[in-house]
Amino acid sequence: MSNIVEARSLRKNYGNFTALDGVDLTIPSGAISGLIGPNGAGKTTTLKALIGLCDVDGELSVTGRDPRKARHKLMEDVCFIADVGILPKWLKVSQLIDYVEAVHPRFDRKKAEKFLSTTDIPSNKRIKELSKGMVTQLHLALVMSIEVQLLVLDEPTLGLDIIYRKEFYDRLLNDYYDGNRTIIISTHQVEEIETLLSHLLFINKGKIVLDTLMSELSQVYTEVLVDADKMAEADACGPIHVRELLGKKSYTFESVLKERLEVLGELQTPSVADLFVAKLKEDRHG
């Protein structure tokens, strides 16, 4: 599988604040990749760097191009949705579609109109008159009607209620993703996208702290709910994280043989949210 994104040693400072501190990442073509991190971890800066909206140091290649050199050419192959508020509020829905049709060579107007016909979005309304959920639906309808290799989503469902959020990801998976396109999603709502992902990236303090395929997650990470009498034994296996759970302790291990762990209790693969907490605490405590 070839990589659609390759980045080496990306660095970016905003004054004294280091937003990216040597980010290395590769994203395989056709993956649905989740970029997860706490506030200020460098998610948005990373995504903006990938589409040429942020000047960074380091090596960077997206769809074989350097985004810093020809953003407009890159954007023929890449679509981007940021926080819901970015569509120009003064435009009418129909004017927005006219604009995208005129400037994007790979936009299919009929497809966009078909998507919009399944929503309550009126074409004669200005964007400022639409609800947040409608604006997101509209933006998604636009990008789903553009034939691109890579879709970059930065907190696309921020501020939306659960119905819109679920519909957003359902549409993305059922109507857009075809196995060939690559999607990168950055979000706080890890649980909602966990089942969609095929590739996982954790970022913290401007560094990638985890870069793995979801299919490899279960081989590397193991969670065990350990009884009190086996805790000393579990501690000896070098857990990366331990948390209290209903009078027991849940241990998360990285690259420890399953045979060693089986005696401690029932093994399971940690959820992305639990692994995220574990890796961040590990990163914090060294």
Add this chain to the structure above:
Amino acid sequence: MDRFKIVQFYALLRREVLEHRNLFIGAPAVVALLILVATFWVAMQIDETQLAEGLSYISVLFDGLSPFDMAPFFMLLAIPFMLTLYISSVIYLINTLFQDRKEMSILFWQSMPVSNLQTVLSKVFTIVIVAPIFYVLNIFAMYLIGMILLTILGVSNDVDLVGIGWMFLAAIASLVLIYFSALVTSLWLLPSIGWLLLFSAFAKKTPLLWAGGVFILVGFFEDFIFGTQYLADWVQSRAANPNQYLIFEFQSLLERIFNYETLFGIVVGSILITGAVYMRRFTD
């Protein structure tokens, strides 16, 4: 240039007009309305017999004269529109690369396959070529309404309307002069256009203050360090040259454009516009 690039550029210009319709369509429409209302109010104060006599006099005055010779007469009526255009242009230029960064819609615009050069050029093209068209169309509408009112007045007072027809032709001819005046003025003021765009793309807050403040600072440092005032003198000589703001005859059009000072200004303006394109590259 391929057809798609032309369609793309047309879409960029359409975007500018839609976003700034108040400046390019609303403002001249208000000026035209004010002039019409004021003229109508003045006409209401005059006795109808005297009004008919005045109309007859104007009709005789314009009868048979070349519209192109009489066109400059109507240039005076264009002055309020030209002033409005210049004020609108300053408001437009200082906000156009700032506003979308402020409201974050730049992330949408930049997510389209449109280069920063295309974007900035569309803004220059809008102010130099497109905005004057809307102003001229508004003036035309004003003349048309005025002419209809004069025709009604003339018909009801048995005034010979042939001269009024000639006057209308002169007014139409003046529209060409008005358009070229705006065009030449834009080229003459290209350094100002570039300067405003540069700070519109650069400033994180109050771009007008940046544009004015940096200019004053540069002039101050030139005076302080070198003891000269070349920058201030150059700007003053350009700003205070009324010949570059209105064209009264078609023959002078080319010499207004192709002279050393205008061409030098175009070079300086182009450098500043290039700076604005560079500033536009990154949103952070």
